[in-house]
Amino acid sequence: MTSPDGAKPRLYFEDLHAGQRFTGSAACTVSEAEIKAFAAEFDPQPFHLDAEAGRSTVFGGLVASGWHTAALTMRLILQGGPALAGGSVGLGAELDWLKPVKPGDTLRVQGEVLTTTPSRSRPDRGRVTMRVETCNQHGDVVQVCISKILVPRRPASHDA
């Protein structure tokens, strides 16, 4: 996914097709401190804030907020996923949290284009749905995200 000068080519709507896969993402390891800091700001529940308090809950310990996993996934997509022309402009997303993310877990992402749909009303853009799996160091899928993204079409004057 890199061009000869090392910069990723910017992908337009025309460059994407169903079945196209993106692998080899960056990795990020989630620390206990990061889990607690995110939770304190956005999702202050016992099982996201304190290992001891989490022990008596359905999780049995400290786990990351699903919204934290989603936000980290976004960062990993930007770091290692396709570089979309116009940026990664999300219209929506469908998330499934399959396994908890625990302190020390290392996350990676892999993606696949599901559909590409030209806009009927706006000839300069299209909508792409992409399935992104977030995996931990054991290869378990912790989150599946199907995201709807707005992608510009290649301008007529633009050669490749």
Place this chain on the structure above:
Amino acid sequence: MTSPDGAKPRLYFEDLHAGQRFTGSAACTVSEAEIKAFAAEFDPQPFHLDAEAGRSTVFGGLVASGWHTAALTMRLILQGGPALAGGSVGLGAELDWLKPVKPGDTLRVQGEVLTTTPSRSRPDRGRVTMRVETCNQHGDVVQVCISKILVPRRPASHDA
């Protein structure tokens, strides 16, 4: 939603039914600094980091990451929504970002229970889907989130 002593009652699966609404949430105003800080950590794209750089994009200026809106929505739900027994344990969510969130916007949430489904395999719990709208100070819905939540059933020994 408050009991005589001012504490919210903890709601079990049996206390929730389709059509039940939750209103009167807390409010939060999103600052430019918060938008940039969240973006720097999780969604470092020009239109989330810098007003000038955002001007030439589809947004025409600085806007909050959709993941930031989702995370703030979670906090508002915890601050003003139903206090679920066992906490708000999300299994998944479906997000639609309808309008951008801009610096200085004030967000509130309102929710409605869509479905309640007892678990077939686990008699101690059920699944609840809830539609949560996040609105700005103009009354525009900026995000719709349909979340799937795990809610414990009331223990047989538990009166009330």
